[in-house]
Amino acid sequence: MKQFNGKTRIGAIVTLSTIAFAVLVVTIFTATDAAAQLGCPTSAGTTAPADHLKCYRVGDSFLNTDLLSLNSPQFGVEADCQLDGHAIQFCVPVCKTITGPVPPPTGTGFVGQALTDDYLCYALKCQQNNAPKRVGVEDQFAARTVALGLADTLCAPAEKLPPPECGFATGTAKIAALCGGACPADEACKFTPEKRSSTGIIAATCACAQTTASCGNTAPPGVAPVCGGSCPETPNGGLELCRDLGGNCTCTPF
Known part of the structure; x- marks a missing residue:
């Protein structure tokens, strides 16, 4: 079951192979997310591939029909x-670790391909449905048979835009709470009254300044937090x- 706009629908998540063929979407983005390419560090000192998608609800001003x-x-x-x-959703690659119940279930041993792109997902309406009524599937949790309804979601590859450069927001008051943005390594976005x-x-100025401080909140007490530092x-x-x-x-790769 999937909730959307107050209505309950039975729908099939568009498979990653379908996503790969969504190049007809005019506003599609294709760049790869650098952080996802690095994978996830493990306790054994190795790197695990990000092979799941975690999706967040979004508020979007762009209307796509x-x-x-x-x-x-x-x-x-x-x-x-x-x-x-x-x-309706913004999805990022993640690494999954089952932490419960104890002991955790054994799973199926199925291993998926590493994912590197972020995705923006849209609600979709299709009149035609070529999918079978039921299909056998297997993931890392279990093997089972699922029923397929109409496709109702399309996910397009996307990328996060770089953060704004250090400075005041355009057209706003020049106060510490509105000073922020990205700076090179070993510099912080600093407000000077x-x-x-x-x-x-x-x-008053808002500019990158040399700092020996590590990443943290650089805003003065009593104002909204501003992240900066090395x-x-x-x-x-x-x-x-x-x-x-x-x-x-x-500190995160972007």
């Missing part, structure tokens, strides 16, 4: 599909940025 012909190597061409408005001098008033390079020499992840300032 494109008419699509979707060609699946499994189920053939369904030429009468339409995207139904805004993106307005000053009076013998020649007049020096306006971050190490990734193992492959890439840049990490000090970003707000769930309320914590954290």
